[in-house]
Amino acid sequence: MIKRISAYPDRLRIALLILNESHWSRSIMDGIARFAAEHGGWDFWLHPRGVKTPPSLPTDWQGQGVISRISDEPLRQSIAKHNLPTINVSWHGVHSHRFPKVIADPQAAGRLAGEFFVNRGFEHIGYIGPPLYYSYQDAVLPELVTAAENAGCRTYQFAPDPAVPQPDFDFQRDRLVQWVRTLPKPVGIVAWNTIQAREIMLTCSAEGINVPNDVAVLAVENDPLVSKLSPMPISYIEQRVEQVGYESAKELHRLISGGKPRHTPLLVAPEGIVEKASTDTVFAADTLVQDAVAFIKRNCDVAISVSDLTRHLDVSRRSLEERFRKVLKRSPAEEIRFARVKVLKDILKQTDLTLAEISQQAGFSCENAMLRFFKRMTGLTPGEFRRNHPQDLLHDGQ
The missing domain is CATH 3.40.50.2300 (Response regulator)
Structure with missing residues (x-):
């Protein structure tokens, strides 16, 4: 029998039985690693595997908790024998008191x-x-x-x-x-x-x-x-799959500390x-609306207004509003706002620019104006959004 002893006795020993062949699963493990690093580091037992690799938790493994993609009954039984707090990050199966779920919604x-x-x-x-x-x-x-x-x-x-x-x-x-x-x-x-x-x-x-x-x-x-x-x-x-991993580690840590399993799954909502x-198309028979959207996309990093659109297209505001509503079921102002928030998200995910630099690059009058706009559109501050996407900066540098 192999005796598994941590090199750091005070660190939690956690088993990960998660796929390693997909970007989705690796992103979950990124989130788990981020939470563990914030809490002094965990010792992980890994079972790297693909979809068709039969997973199981060795009977002699010793630790404090498990995070797993529980996709079949043999795996469920091998984990159940250890009687340890366990989080299921798979859409397979049902949420239960014994195997509570943390998943994307x-x-x-x-x-x-x-x-x-x-x-x-x-x-x-x-x-x-x-x-x-x-x-x-x-x-x-x-x-x-x-x-x-x-x-x-x-x-x-x-x-x-x-x-x-x-x-x-x-x-x-x-x-x-x-x-x-x-x-x-x-x-x-x-x-x-x-x-x-x-x-x-x-x-x-x-x-x-x-x-x-x-x-x-x-x-x-x-x-x-x-x-x-x-x-x-x-x-x-x-x-927000990386956030699924982070929340699964957080939830496991809570259970290990004596917390009770949730009655329902913890669902991480998609961002958009x-x-x-x-x-990248606008399905519309109305060429005016197509031209308007193209103009918005070309100028999404500056503070254009609906008046700029009407002048560029030589059309009345009322006519433009009616045609947008008929074709896209939203207003020209909404289309402008969506385009501008997309620019901000891309900059936040792909660069390490300061908020002042971002507001200037995205065409805002000042940093506070950008902060208020982003919070109103997303419900998050730019800092919160960036913390939810730490991997994007790392990947861009590789």
Whole structure:
């Protein structure tokens, strides 16, 4: 029997049974590591694995707690034998007193995805759910369908061949091609992950279908590397996965300290949509609205107003407002604000500029004006937002 003894007796010994092959899972471990570092450091026992690597916790392992992606019954049983505080970070299974969950909120992600395409004026929304081998009970789809159909949109779900459950979508290529061909255009497609989103884009390229004007693609789960290997960068839902890891470590620490498990899962709400080229279109027959949005995007780092838009387009404010409402279901002022807050988020995530430097670069009159605007739009201070995205600065420097 192997006796596992920490080199630092006062540090907590925590077992991590989490996938290491996906960006999502590595981001969770980033968040766990951040919390541990803030609390004197933890000693981790790791079981690096892929989806098909059978996980288990050795019977002789000694420690104080476990954070795991509990995806099957054998793993659940191997952890249960230790009778230790355990946090489940998987969408698999149900929340329980013994294995409480800390997860990204899948229902909120579904609503956000549906509302995104609705607000862009799409009347048709497609969906590709989790690969069959994941065996998930899909919590994203119902909320997406509700958001879409409440707005009068039609939804279309891709049905993979159950006889071919392999993760390689080449096995589903013919079926995927037929599905994309039959979808009414233009259509917004929500894909469970970036791998599927990339396959949709490759299919469209082979079929001569324009992305994003005929088919716009949004991923629920983001993988930056897969996005870089795609025909164009893929838009995704910012699900704050690193924060899921941080909150799971925080919750485990609370349980180890004598706290009681929560009655319901701890859900980390998504932050919003990160738009890339795969959805960078304005679905509108109204060319004036298209020109207006293009002007806003070109000038999103300066303090433009609706009056600037009307002068540039030589149109009355009332007419512009009515046409925006009809096509995009929002006002020109809202479009300007959304564009400006996106600029601020990008600068905060990708640079280490001071707040004064950011306010100047983003075209604000002063730092306080920028602070008030960002807080009103996001509910967070710039500092809080940046702390939720520490990995972005590190990745940009590599």
